[in-house]
Amino acid sequence: MESKRKRAPRGYASYVTVLTLGIIVLVMLLNSYRTSIRAHAAQKEVTLRIDYDSKEEATLRAIVPIAANRAMRCMQHQSAAGNNDYELRWQRIFRAAIDESNSAYAVESAVLREFGLQDAVDANPGDKQLYASETFRAYDRDNRYTTPGINQDFGLGFPVPLESVSSQVNDLDHTWPIISDKKHYGSLAAEKVGASVEDYPQFNLIPYPEIRFGYAEPGEMFVAKRNWWAFKMNLSEHHDNITKLRKRTREFVFSIYEVPSQLGISAEAFTVLGQYEDGTEWQNFTIQGGVFASRARIGSGLNLDRISGRHGLEIDANATFGDEAAPGTIESGSDGGLTANPFAPGVRESYELENGDFLPVSLASESGRAAFIPINRGVEFFDRFAHNQETQTVSPTTWNNYSVGALQCAMHLDITDVKDADDPYPSELEFSFLKNGLRQTVEIGLEEGNDIGLPPGYIYIADENETVFFEQPVDVAYGKNGSYYFEEEVVGSVTFENARFGDPLVGTFKAGYYRPSYPFEVKMLHDAKPCIEVYPERFPDFLAQLGADSVEVNHSLSINVDYPGSAYLQKPSIPCTELDYGVILKECGDLTPYPKGFSLVTNLRLYIADDFNVAETTPPAGSGIPTPYYPPCSLFAPEKRYGAEDIPFRLKLGGQMGSLAGGADTGTESVHLFDLKTAMEGDVAHDKIEVNLSPIKHPAALPPISMMNWLVVLEERRSEMYTGKAAAN
Template sequence: MKHGSKYCTSGYVSLPIVTGLAIMFSLSLTMLFKSTLMNRDQASKTQLRVDYRQREEALMRALIATFPSKAIASMKANHGDGPEHSWSTIFAEAVRLSSSSQRLSPQILQSLNLRNKLSGDVGDHSSTEVRSWITSLTGEPGRVTPGTMAYAEVFAQPAFAGKVPPLLSASSDLQTADALRPVVSPLKRYASQVPGLMADVTLHRVYNLIAYPNIRFGYAAPGELFVAKRNWWAFTINYGSSQSTVARHYVLSLYEVPSQMPIEASAFAAIGTHQDGTAWNSDTVTIDGAVYAGSMSVAGTYGAARLAGRSRIDMTDEVTLGGLSVGADFDAMGERERLQAERGTDALPVALSANSGRLTFLPLPTGNGYLRRSAPDTTLNAFEEYTAGGQKCRITVEATDMVSIEDQTPTALRIRFPDTAGAMREVVLKRGSNWPTAFEPGGPGIPFQTELTNNNRSCLTFYPSLLDPWLQTNGAASVASNNSLHFGVNPSLNPLNVRVSSDPPAIEDMCVIIRRGKNLTNYTKGLSIVAPLRVYVGDDLNAIPAAAVPAGSGLATGSTFYPPLSIFSAELRVGTTAFNRPIEHHGQLGSLATGTTNAWQPLDMKSGSDDAVHSDSISANLKPLRSPAELPPVHPMNWLVVIEEISQN
């Protein structure tokens, strides 16, 4: 009995233990099952976010690729209505390029029993459906919300207030059109002095001093001030489907960026060497800021902080940029990430716009067409006016008669300029009538004369110091506004005497010489000279600084300020004689050349005798613009297009 009772008691005691263990195992399995379900749910949500991000990235890249050509088409149509350049078309082409409307067909979804599952696809197997998810901030499909004053109330809402760039102003017609098709125009201007605009808006409404965006492409450093105007448009994309929608808001920005870096060209540039293979003199050549070219070879940086190219940057040796050692393999997979880790940012001091994600950097067309000017009765579209340098000149000087077809010394000039009321006025100067030579009474006060170079090239001589009093004597506005001149020839009036200018200029063609331009301080907004001809710099030019920096320029008080000056010519020569004179250059160097075959050597300057200037004769202090007050009247233009999300945190 005792023995049996002992075993019986032991058996009863084991039951709760077994039961407890069973419950524990069951709970463990339940928790494990729940954890597995939670992990699967988290994984599905993570995958959904990845799907959204991939769709977003593809669509943003496609939009960046599509937008610039459509903006140009809108300008060519003078911003008029047209389906080929509407926002609806821009979004439709971006959807097509990104394949955003492609997804599993309804039949396949049904066969996989996925019809009611969450999907990362944007549309419903239809590009029309996808486009309907892209709207203005107020939900209107096929439209955007322009960053202009007409939409200030929208941007004042809590979701956007303080998160968008400064607004621009324009006419009501342009602002209405801007919601339907992109409008890029000098008539869109900054409206008021707000944070982010560092120069006086009342003086610099078109281009101001603003911060460079936080992007990988190093035309300037992120946050660094540069001269530009930011056009922008906001829109919303609703990612997902009716079961799961994610709304995100974006700003598409087109920065109008005047050429402003120390060395800048859209062609192939050879940095650090002359054409004969000799290196630049590192004791006399310095570069402050960035060097930009469509493609470039680099043999030394001479102090440059950044290199920015469109398609290719070749380095003969490792260089140092902003304290970072960079080699020719800077853009190789792995090396780029190593440099980013070393620097602590993905904004490296050397970059190609082609590899920079959601952006494009687009130099607008230049070439020799930039030097030309259309006839007065020619109607140009907005894009042609925007990109033609000669077309922007307020004063035109045409040689309409010459000594002979062999001697292209002008004997008659036709000069057109705006008068004080803004109307165009014309003065015709003729030798033997109302155009005395420099040695005849009245001649020393005329800013245009003639001479021959030492190698007998026929020249029209321009004296910038005499232009202001001569203009005002003839009823014109002063050089404060009449500050850009286009020189050319007009064979239509006397085709037997006047040659059509050649490209490149022929020995027989008329040339232009600039003399007595040492002091340009009365050109308070700068001076620009454009000519599809050979231009000689006859003596010191713009060598006297202004008494003070312009008010509202954003420049530090006490800075040295020279009036902005630009010269665009088919050929530029320093001096008019065989003497190889020393050259000292401060500011920027650029090229209108296009293409990537023939290298442009920025410091290969020519003398009047056509000999290359020896490298030891050149001193160059190359630096970027510091203010819109330093922007000359005529300047090439670049577009920087960027897409950024408006944070909703």
């Protein structure tokens, strides 16, 4: 008999359970997937932001040297000719920065090819071509690339503006980086800079930027002029439809500070500090403030407040800086690995943390988006005749006139001829000066005057029956063709006529001549070397005799040899030889009649035969310059000798000392600034040298001619720096 089994009920309850669990698991998987997608999206955005930040930083760093170079080129010959100015525009500066920094792509194509990845799929949506027109724009207008800081107060968060009445500068500065003396501080800067803008429109007292390059202390007032341009940048904006990334537009201020050399020591050379060439340590030396050298070796035992360099600093173990010892050497381990090496990892950070200040030892390469550029023309700085006239420049200020000291001088004195090829003794000088702001030239024959039989030094001034007024005593002559009547020490009105002088040549139309008391003459040094002997103390009266502008305008003198203009004159050699002419400086102790100081520039060997600038005067009103105060003066020559016929017993040097020797990048030959020589070519005894150097602290202390430097800085304008927006044009 077949047994019957009880049939079990259907398992529909199990299906519900499985379905429910499945749905739960599916939801969890979907949620995990969504979380993973969100994490990937967040990671993608973070990666993109990091990528863009790196690209932006690379682009910004590239802008600094490119823009400075293009600003220089805008001042140079033919920069505006044809299409030469196209590459100098801000648009092309930004384009070049993008290209040189390779900011369009995360990895350079050359690197991809090296690893065989040139055909790899690029999953970075931010790797796209960048266009300057879509990446950069002016602060105030979208159809420009930069907003120049001139002729408008842009409000909080912006530097003090410059002003210009030149329509050329105002039109050009939006499109090109223009550096020009036609930009100045005016009423918009009044009470916002440290000195009177009426008295010091070109260079004033402004704060040093917050950078690690210690030419001055951050925030310290120093003498400079700040040219600046504002712009906005966003590398991601025109790709955001692909990347879906919204990135903040950043605002920047690009600045070129024009910085006249003002430190106690400024040397564009490989400079040895603290020791003479024979290894003897400096004695009787006081150096206040900072020191700059393109490359330097700081000797043992020397103490400096601060030092900055461009290409390297070698520091002996016992050198100290400021109040803190910072011994060591740049070359890691060469001295046993001193822990206080200022360039060792962590030393700078520890010093700044403990002292709340920047380390007083710095290199330009440590400054991030900044560069320090000495404008050094080398031996060309001394020679007006080494340069052709520059035309068709973008900037109204040409590069040679800006950077060559000899060309900047108000007065020129040139040797223009000799008697013959066998006799180097000068037979003619040419002197030029400013009168009512216009250049006037006087030819001075040393063998004969301007007319037949006229003694040397007489200058034509009037025709017969004309009247001339002389403020200072002069010698006068009246006549023609070798027949003259003379009067000496004449002052006041002189009518050149027969009634006063008599008729030296009947029937001939005659002329009037005068001879001033020249502040220069030709002298033989050691009875062998023809030299131009110059007497700065005589120039005020001499210029008055010429009816020229005063020494407030005619405050600087270049002395050169016109070798292009004479077949018998040769270009002076540097280093100087005994076959070259020289310049002897005498009667130069009291320069107080020069309210703006005095400068001399020559490409000849300079013999300082008297005390130079040792008479005190009253500091300019409102300058705050302490006493004793002396008129600001500068002497530029390839070689200096102390004394002429006599050897000085003791030398006391004050102010600033510099070198244009150059060769700091790779040159091994060092410069010793204080290995001084006498006129007899002997060394000045080290124990007879006393040096007291200090920085220039006010524009009133700038001499008429100075070396120029550029400090180029790119700073971000952050919202925490200001509380309101600037007004638009």
